[in-house]
Structure formats: C-alpha cells, structure tokens
Amino acid sequence: MRAAVMYGAGDVRIENRPDPKIVRPADAVVGVAAACVCGSDLWPYASMPATDTGRPMGHEFLGVIEETGTDVRALKAGDLVVAPFTYSDNTCDYCTRGLHISCRNGGRYGFDGVDGGQGEAVRVPYADGTLVKLPVTADSTLLPSLLALSDVMTTGHHGAVTAGVGRGDTVLVVGDGAVGLCAVIAAKRLGAERIVLAGRHEARTDLGRRFGATDVVAARGEEGVARIRELTGGADRVIEAVGTRSALDTALGSVLDGGTVSRLGVPQYEQGPIGPGVFMRNITLTGGASPARAHIEQLLPDVLDGTIAPGLVFDQTFTLGRTPDAYQAMTDRQVLKALIRP
Amino acid sequence: MRAAVMYGAGDVRIENRPDPKIVRPADAVVGVAAACVCGSDLWPYASMPATDTGRPMGHEFLGVIEETGTDVRALKAGDLVVAPFTYSDNTCDYCTRGLHISCRNGGRYGFDGVDGGQGEAVRVPYADGTLVKLPVTADSTLLPSLLALSDVMTTGHHGAVTAGVGRGDTVLVVGDGAVGLCAVIAAKRLGAERIVLAGRHEARTDLGRRFGATDVVAARGEEGVARIRELTGGADRVIEAVGTRSALDTALGSVLDGGTVSRLGVPQYEQGPIGPGVFMRNITLTGGASPARAHIEQLLPDVLDGTIAPGLVFDQTFTLGRTPDAYQAMTDRQVLKALIRP
Numbered sequence: 001m002r003a004a005v006m007y008g009a010g011d012v013r014i015e016n017r018p019d020p021k022i023v024r025p026a027d028a029v030v031g032v033a034a035a036c037v038c039g040s041d042l043w044p045y046a047s048m049p050a051t052d053t054g055r056p057m058g059h060e061f062l063g064v065i066e067e068t069g070t071d072v073r074a075l076k077a078g079d080l081v082v083a084p085f086t087y088s089d090n091t092c093d094y095c096t097r098g099l100h101i102s103c104r105n106g107g108r109y110g111f112d113g114v115d116g117g118q119g120e121a122v123r124v125p126y127a128d129g130t131l132v133k134l135p136v137t138a139d140s141t142l143l144p145s146l147l148a149l150s151d152v153m154t155t156g157h158h159g160a161v162t163a164g165v166g167r168g169d170t171v172l173v174v175g176d177g178a179v180g181l182c183a184v185i186a187a188k189r190l191g192a193e194r195i196v197l198a199g200r201h202e203a204r205t206d207l208g209r210r211f212g213a214t215d216v217v218a219a220r221g222e223e224g225v226a227r228i229r230e231l232t233g234g235a236d237r238v239i240e241a242v243g244t245r246s247a248l249d250t251a252l253g254s255v256l257d258g259g260t261v262s263r264l265g266v267p268q269y270e271q272g273p274i275g276p277g278v279f280m281r282n283i284t285l286t287g288g289a290s291p292a293r294a295h296i297e298q299l300l301p302d303v304l305d306g307t308i309a310p311g312l313v314f315d316q317t318f319t320l321g322r323t324p325d326a327y328q329a330m331t332d333r334q335v336l337k338a339l340i341r342p
Numbered sequence: 343m344r345a346a347v348m349y350g351a352g353d354v355r356i357e358n359r360p361d362p363k364i365v366r367p368a369d370a371v372v373g374v375a376a377a378c379v380c381g382s383d384l385w386p387y388a389s390m391p392a393t394d395t396g397r398p399m400g401h402e403f404l405g406v407i408e409e410t411g412t413d414v415r416a417l418k419a420g421d422l423v424v425a426p427f428t429y430s431d432n433t434c435d436y437c438t439r440g441l442h443i444s445c446r447n448g449g450r451y452g453f454d455g456v457d458g459g460q461g462e463a464v465r466v467p468y469a470d471g472t473l474v475k476l477p478v479t480a481d482s483t484l485l486p487s488l489l490a491l492s493d494v495m496t497t498g499h500h501g502a503v504t505a506g507v508g509r510g511d512t513v514l515v516v517g518d519g520a521v522g523l524c525a526v527i528a529a530k531r532l533g534a535e536r537i538v539l540a541g542r543h544e545a546r547t548d549l550g551r552r553f554g555a556t557d558v559v560a561a562r563g564e565e566g567v568a569r570i571r572e573l574t575g576g577a578d579r580v581i582e583a584v585g586t587r588s589a590l591d592t593a594l595g596s597v598l599d600g601g602t603v604s605r606l607g608v609p610q611y612e613q614g615p616i617g618p619g620v621f622m623r624n625i626t627l628t629g630g631a632s633p634a635r636a637h638i639e640q641l642l643p644d645v646l647d648g649t650i651a652p653g654l655v656f657d658q659t660f661t662l663g664r665t666p667d668a669y670q671a672m673t674d675r676q677v678l679k680a681l682i683r684p
Binding site: 056099102151162218263266267269271272276278279280281283289 | 418439441443444468573590599600605608609611612613615616617618620622623624626627628629630631633684
C-alpha cells in the first residue's frame, strides 16, 4: 500500500509499504477513506532530525473495515468507522473513567509497528476499544465532519469541558487553527454567551464567527491582552489552542483571577510561569491531550443531525500522492486543514 | 502599642509603635487577643534583605473591637472578631464570587500603613467586609481553633475544595506543616476515605493521624513517590502544602493521570514543569491563596461544636515580647505553630 512517511523536517514522502495484516486477535485492518494533516504534524515537519528509517505519519482517519481479528466482536468487515487519534482498549482503569488518552495498553499511530493514518490502510490495535462505527455510508457528505471527530472537534470539546464552559459564560479561545475553531463550536454548544476568538488570519476568524465567535481580537501580545480585557473585563474561561509560550501568556494575561485556562495545544516548552503570580490569582490550569474516544459518542449525534459542522475546517482536499504538498500548504498557512483522500 | 517588626532575615524586634486610630470611615481598631506566626512568615525570616524601616509582621489574629469608623454597621466596640489574613470590602465583583483574596480594594496586613497582626492592636480597613464576629467570649477555650480560621484552617479547606475532594476519595497531602495538617482535617471533613500524609516529622504526622490521615509516608523524592504509588496506585487528588519545587515534584509524581494538584504553599519558584509531560497526562493544577473570608462562615459552626479542632496545631504559646523566639523556634522546627498572646 502507499503511505506518507516523514524522514525529517520538510521531508514527507509517499512510499510503498507492506499491506497491513492482522497481527493480534484484537486488531482490525481499516481501509482509509479519508485522513488529514494535524497542526501537531507540523511540529516535526518543522524540526524533526533527518532519519533513514522514517516515521509513518497521520493519526486522524476514517474508513471501512477490511478484516478483523478473532477477538473483535463489535465490528465486522464493511463497517464504516472513525478512529480516535490514539488507540485504546476501552477496558482499563483510565478508559473506564473516560481518560482513553492514558490507556494502559494504548498507543499512537505511526509508532511501535502501527501504521499512520495518512496511507491506504491501517492496522488498528484494540479495534473494539478504539473504533467507533458510523451509521452512514462512505459517500456521505458528512464525512469531513465525522473525520473531525478523530481529533480536532473532540479536542476542542475537551477544552470547553475542562475549562468548565457553561450557559451564559464568557469564553476566550486563543488560536484560530482548526482546534481553536472547533473549541468555538464546542463553547457555543455548551451554552457560552460571549466567545472571543484571538487570531489574526481573517479567513479563519471569519469561519470562527460562523461557528459562534462573537468577537475577534487580531492584536497579539500585551496589546491583544489589553483588547481582550477591554472587551470582556477579563475572561472566566480560556481555551489555549496553540501550544506556544506566547499563547499561554495571552491566556494567563486575559483570564480573571479565579478563572480557568485549559490547554489544548501540545506545549512547545518544558517550563511555564506557575510562580507566585498565578498562585496569588488562583488560576486553574487544566486541559491536556483529549480522550477523543470518550468524546466521540457524545458529539456524534450533533454531527449526524447537522447541529455542528466541524468539517468546515477542511478547506482543501489532496490526493494521498499530494500529501507532501498538504504539509507545505498548511505550513505556509495557505490551507487551514488539509483533507487527504487515498 | 507594642508590635513585632522585621528588619531583615533573622531580625524580628518588638517595638513601640503609634496606637492604631480610625483613618477611614470603614475602619475598625481591634485589640488583639491572640495572634500567631505563619509558615509564610518564615520565608522573609530566612531571606529578607536588611532594611532600616522594618515591616510590621503578622496576618493572623483575633481580638476585641475597640473603636469603629462611622461607616461600620455590622460591628461595634466589644465584639470579638476573627480577621481573615487579608482585608477585603466584601462587595466588589471578586468578593461577590467568593474570591476575597483578589478583592479590588483589599490588601495585606503590615503593608500600606496597615498594622501587622503580631502586636497589641490593628487598624482593619473595610471592617464590615473583613472581620467575622464570633459568638463566644475572649476567654473561650475555643480561641486557638477560632484563630486557625484566620489562615491555616481556611487555607487547608481551600486546598480540599479546589482539589475537588469528595466522599470516598483518596487524597494525598504533601507537607506536615500546620496548613498540611489542616488540609487533612478538611479532606476528612469533605468525606475522603483514604488520606495519605507525606511528612517526616513524627510529632506532626502523629497529629495528622489524629486529624484523619490513614497513612503516613516519611520518605521523600523518588522513594516517597514510589511509596505513595505503592500505597494508593496513584492519588486522584493531591494537596501540596509546602511551596517548594520538590514538594510540587512529589505531587506531580504521585497524582494519577487526569487528577488534580491543588497548591497551598506560596511557590518558592517562578517556573514549573508544565510541559508536554503534564499536558499528556491531563493533570489539573489548581489552588492558590485562600479567600479565607469566604470560607470562615462555612467552617465556623464545625469549630464551635467541636467537630473540627484545628487549634491543636498550636503547640506553644509565646508572650508578644517573646515573638522573636517564636520565629526561631518555628525555623528550628521545635515548634509547629506558635500562638502569640499580647
């Protein structure tokens, strides 16, 4: 089969790789119908040291089950399924509490002999515990929004839930990437009344307004914080959807004392400002990597009935062969989020 | 009047200072019946640069109202009152949400012309918004426990509340100082089933057991974390009641993925480890300086009926003149918490 493999910064290649096969009884092989490039894929694309072996890429995909291992009970060949961005057994103590991202037996696509999602097929470990069956066919126009459940929409939802967003709240979303925009959808869905989106790419913030943002702040740094405070008097609940220190600083500068900052962007720093300043202000820092598997079932009905349409974040479709171009286009910010069709 | 003034590390003096007088209409002058030395007073006692002007010390006291300004409505001369460790107007937006520590008009004792609590009398700004009237007389045997509401008990309670402690929980309390011990009381009061106290001073951890700790871990660092994990399998809710980086590391090492660490000790660091590790584990970092004023009324009935007895943390009483000895005795860990009687 053909699949995308990264060999270093700026170096994504489409290669022939062995066709996935059932290795363990709980495995399923999924033929990929749609995949995408994640904002987090752009970090290694910017900085990964060159390697001879390469790393299969992609952790967001949906597709049709081709084959199942003997232990797979809930799924069968022909089922259309969406994959959360990590696999999980759905039975361990962490999964039982809805924290599938910390699954005792879980793991990441593209590592430990598991294929990446940017390819023609993927062997999925713990298929019953991981994959969620979709009640539509592979030609459904809902496919982009269903694919968004794999990561960005469930991640945005995780931010809104962990930030404690509720009816009538004022929420700040820092970052107009696909996750930030999905956080806007999620905040609105949970009843936020005022949603300030901090971002400076007009096409993206326009989409953010369509999703429910009531205000957009394009200014950054201290000027951005001043503008946000002017608009809101300070936000009670902040969703930080970038991962840089400057985004965190904007979040901490804009949040009210006693408020909550939920982080969704993988931190590009090891140490952060949690000294006496944050302490005296009683700021709660929460969020983290989303347990997508736990959130999919909750959001699925709203996607199916059209209440939310996170698939709008996909603004360009690439064939699998053009995946390297998709990386570059997203890096150049010509494309918000690239959908890949094998 | 006589009061304690710090002139630098290791240099606390008892001096004659001007008798407090009403300055603003919302002020009250309180004659101090009992005060104490806080663990946080020991930080400047260890490191404050020498100064000629000195800083009046103490932020925990209770006493009898001697005089009130013309705007004071709820209190009158002769009332016995306890002071939260900061003053607050109890009317601003932060106070209204119970975050008195962030009061728009609030401040600290010993700063901005306001007396410290370790003295014979204190002018208290916003007396109606700050002081809580006590339904006992100044000779009550409950006085030490009522004094604990000024800071340590309300701070321990803040940790348990922000950590989300509830019935049946397993809670780790890091630190066997007065705040850590009060956090044990608070965790038990909120229904925790298992309370592990990390501390290595046997007299203190024995008191912790009396307060409700079910297990004590004396080992520190990685060995301590290993022991805590062996005992608990990881704690869902951790209260960090020290403020050092090593205490935070113990907290982060011991908490389960998806768990909460609430900080009560003023951080003795500016930067902390909130990079990808904490992010991927979905750890929530919360807590902060306690809004004591908000918590006093909730805890007061339990002190009055003897359900909780946080006053047991006071293991030695000093006259005001011996306040310098109290600082040294606490620094030398000969005394857990010193009560001062002017």
